[in-house]
Amino acid sequence: MNEEEIYGAVGEEGFTRLTANFYRRMRRDFLIGPMYPADDWEGSEERLRDFLLFRFGADERYLEKRGHPRLRGRHMPFKIGVAERDRWVELMGAAAAEEISDEDAREALMAFFSQVADFLRNQQEGECPIGG
Numbered sequence: 798m799n800e801e802e803i804y805g806a807v808g809e810e811g812f813t814r815l816t817a818n819f820y821r822r823m824r825r826d827f828l829i830g831p832m833y834p835a836d837d838w839e840g841s842e843e844r845l846r847d848f849l850l851f852r853f854g855a856d857e858r859y860l861e862k863r864g865h866p867r868l869r870g871r872h873m874p875f876k877i878g879v880a881e882r883d884r885w886v887e888l889m890g891a892a893a894a895e896e897i898s899d900e901d902a903r904e905a906l907m908a909f910f911s912q913v914a915d916f917l918r919n920q921q922e923g924e925c926p927i928g929g
């Protein structure tokens with residue numbers, strides 16, 4: 798499915814429900830919930846929603862409000878390793894299971910989210926080659 802097809806299946810309404818469901822979960826998350834500004838959950842929800850409408854529906858609102866996404870740079874202040882990446886994708890997967898009924902669109906979206914979440918990792922992990 799390409800962007801246009803995904804947008805056609807999900808719609809602005811679906812993306813709005815998806816991000817609302819996702820942030821209801823994120824607010825209660827002990828691992829990555831605390832990274833988000835506690836007094837601006839509505840703002841965070843709006844930024845992700847606008848970004849998705851931009852990415853899949855060529856909607857201009859995100860660009861007008863935030864400029865170029867620069868997602869990697871904007872995530873640098875937060876420690877994102879494997880555990881944080883996996884938790885983000887897990888919460889989004891649970892939200893998508895409830896909000897996106899079109900299976901193909903849901904799968905395509907989750908593939909996108911997994912890829913971006915991995916790209917946003919900024920912590921070196923794994924075995925130390927000299928055993929330190």
Ligand code: HEM
Binds near residue numbers: 832845877913
């Ligand atoms: C990998 C784990 C991730 C963590 C821990 C994380 C965490 C955060 C945090 C703490 C913020 C700042 C609060 C805010 O402005 O909303 C943020 C912003 C944002 N995140 Fe993530 N995020 C992750 C993955 C993703 C993914 C996969 C996407 C998109 C596919 C994404 C899209 C965004 C967007 C659009 C913003 C707002 C950027 C702006 O305009 O300032 N994030 N994220």
